[in-house]
Amino acid sequence: MRTRQNITIRSSIRTGRTAIAAWLTGDARGQALIETALFSMVLVLMMALAANFAYVVYIGAGITSAGRQAATYASQGQQAAAGSALPAVSAACQIAANEVNGWAGISSTNWGAYSASSALGGSSWANTSSCAGNSNFTAPAYNADPESAYFSANAVKMSATPSPLVNFSLLGKKASTIQPSATYGRIVYMRQLN
Amino acid sequence: MIQKVQSWKSTEEAGAQTWRNLHRCESGQTIAVWLGAIVVMSSVLMGSAYDMSVAWMHKQWADTAAQAACTAGAMDMLWAANNGIPSTPVTAYNFLSSTSGDCATNSSNAMCYYAKLNGYASPGLTSNASSNDVSWSMSTTQPTNSNSSPTLTTTPSNGVPAYMNVAVTENVPVTFMGIFAHLLGMRNAWNTIQVAGHCNCGLEGTATTGSPQTIAINAGFIGRFGDFEPIADVTCWSNSHCSMTSSPLIGPNDPVPANTVVTVTSGAIARGEGSASLSGSVKLEVSCNSGSTWSSMATLNVTGLGSSSLPGTASCTVSNTNQIELMVTVNLSFGSAGGAFPAGDSFDVQIDGASITTPGSSTTSMHVTSFQND
Numbered sequence: 001m002r003t004r005q006n007i008t009i010r011s012s013i014r015t016g017r018t019a020i021a022a023w024l025t026g027d028a029r030g031q032a033l034i035e036t037a038l039f040s041m042v043l044v045l046m047m048a049l050a051a052n053f054a055y056v057v058y059i060g061a062g063i064t065s066a067g068r069q070a071a072t073y074a075s076q077g078q079q080a081a082a083g084s085a086l087p088a089v090s091a092a093c094q095i096a097a098n099e100v101n102g103w104a105g106i107s108s109t110n111w112g113a114y115s116a117s118s119a120l121g122g123s124s125w126a127n128t129s130s131c132a133g134n135s136n137f138t139a140p141a142y143n144a145d146p147e148s149a150y151f152s153a154n155a156v157k158m159s160a161t162p163s164p165l166v167n168f169s170l171l172g173k174k175a176s177t178i179q180p181s182a183t184y185g186r187i188v189y190m191r192q193l194n
Numbered sequence: 195m196i197q198k199v200q201s202w203k204s205t206e207e208a209g210a211q212t213w214r215n216l217h218r219c220e221s222g223q224t225i226a227v228w229l230g231a232i233v234v235m236s237s238v239l240m241g242s243a244y245d246m247s248v249a250w251m252h253k254q255w256a257d258t259a260a261q262a263a264c265t266a267g268a269m270d271m272l273w274a275a276n277n278g279i280p281s282t283p284v285t286a287y288n289f290l291s292s293t294s295g296d297c298a299t300n301s302s303n304a305m306c307y308y309a310k311l312n313g314y315a316s317p318g319l320t321s322n323a324s325s326n327d328v329s330w331s332m333s334t335t336q337p338t339n340s341n342s343s344p345t346l347t348t349t350p351s352n353g354v355p356a357y358m359n360v361a362v363t364e365n366v367p368v369t370f371m372g373i374f375a376h377l378l379g380m381r382n383a384w385n386t387i388q389v390a391g392h393c394n395c396g397l398e399g400t401a402t403t404g405s406p407q408t409i410a411i412n413a414g415f416i417g418r419f420g421d422f423e424p425i426a427d428v429t430c431w432s433n434s435h436c437s438m439t440s441s442p443l444i445g446p447n448d449p450v451p452a453n454t455v456v457t458v459t460s461g462a463i464a465r466g467e468g469s470a471s472l473s474g475s476v477k478l479e480v481s482c483n484s485g486s487t488w489s490s491m492a493t494l495n496v497t498g499l500g501s502s503s504l505p506g507t508a509s510c511t512v513s514n515t516n517q518i519e520l521m522v523t524v525n526l527s528f529g530s531a532g533g534a535f536p537a538g539d540s541f542d543v544q545i546d547g548a549s550i551t552t553p554g555s556s557t558t559s560m561h562v563t564s565f566q567n568d
Contacts, residue, residue, distance in 0.1 A: 035228070046236060149283065153311070
């Protein structure tokens, strides 16, 4: 009994080197430890990659949703029965800002909202200065409403370059330098009655 | 000698034992099997997860495009309901005459335009290839489970249904699932995944239309020819034919409600006196101010002058600048050769009871809303 306890204790405190040596010499007592260690590294790496990929998908869905909500609000803001006036585009900006605030890799300089109508000249977007930082943002191509005397086209353009959610290290290199960096963008157009 | 042999045998057995240990089946089998299984399973799972994630993203885009297209169409419906007419402002984009359609075959409307702006040009679906399609339908009843209140449950006064459904369908190319399908012998079975976005939208609120407004034109004598008593704006030469344009009978810049469709329901009466061989035309022209210029000119024509009412109707739509103008233009000739007016002949143009009727004030309590996406 005492001998078995000693063996168990010795096995449990073996280093990886002694476990590998034991495995090579036919001692199966270190095998589970080796396998677990190997699998753990692979599984942790896979889970980290899966989490980062899921975060990219989440950012993409969130950007689509933010643009959609902002553009919808800009074109249909008078949801209240007594409402009549459409909200300013700056309000749509705020809707989009509320959606993206706090996301890793999203800053106030890489998204913006635009609107155009015949009242605005019908030839270019009215860049809304109230969208913080969007002066550095490239406006989408201008597309007028086909019935521009009566309707306006609103556009909300969002883009982001998300950072890895799990910035793990592999062989001394961070995931942010290993994983490919991509900018995800989406433009949503909605129509409003002038 | 025997000891040496035993020692050698002992050494040989020990080496063989080590070799057997290294290659013993139980020793490395588990990790090899698990590694292989994990590689295969993780490839399938992660590949499928990637493809499904991409498809899910396309589903979000299709939903957004469906909502944008539905909203755009409903905006046209709102404008038509507010103005009491079954047409869009620009007739080239009118889709309200039919209750359903597909952008692959009929793309000249707001739904298709906004679906295209949001990434869905709708060339039509192609099996096992990247493609998309946008279709719409209109209904007089609101969608179920819309939880919308107040709701417009009746068709607006213009007869156009109040609800619309837009479906955006897309065949999304897949990468890994296509490879797996090919490996399993299912050629082309999983080249694409079909996703669809739907949106129900429509008009919400109360449809009310104000009483029609009539702007009467004062009857009166506006011109005389033959005896050649020229008045302002009359241009005649050689006593053979003449043309004139009256001063504005209404306007310019007479206010009428915005987005009013102005219709002249009865015309003027033109009378020829003296010679019966006078011919020509009298035009009652209605023009509306669209921005900075007058446009949408429509005319009423009459030939073979006599005491007859000018037939037909003339109309134009007043834009948000609320201005309208109505004038009369006369073109006359004497005989088919355009001879001079005989001495003593005369010709009068008189407006008798023409009027302009507007359909009344528009509704103000209706708006567009999206009911649901699925």
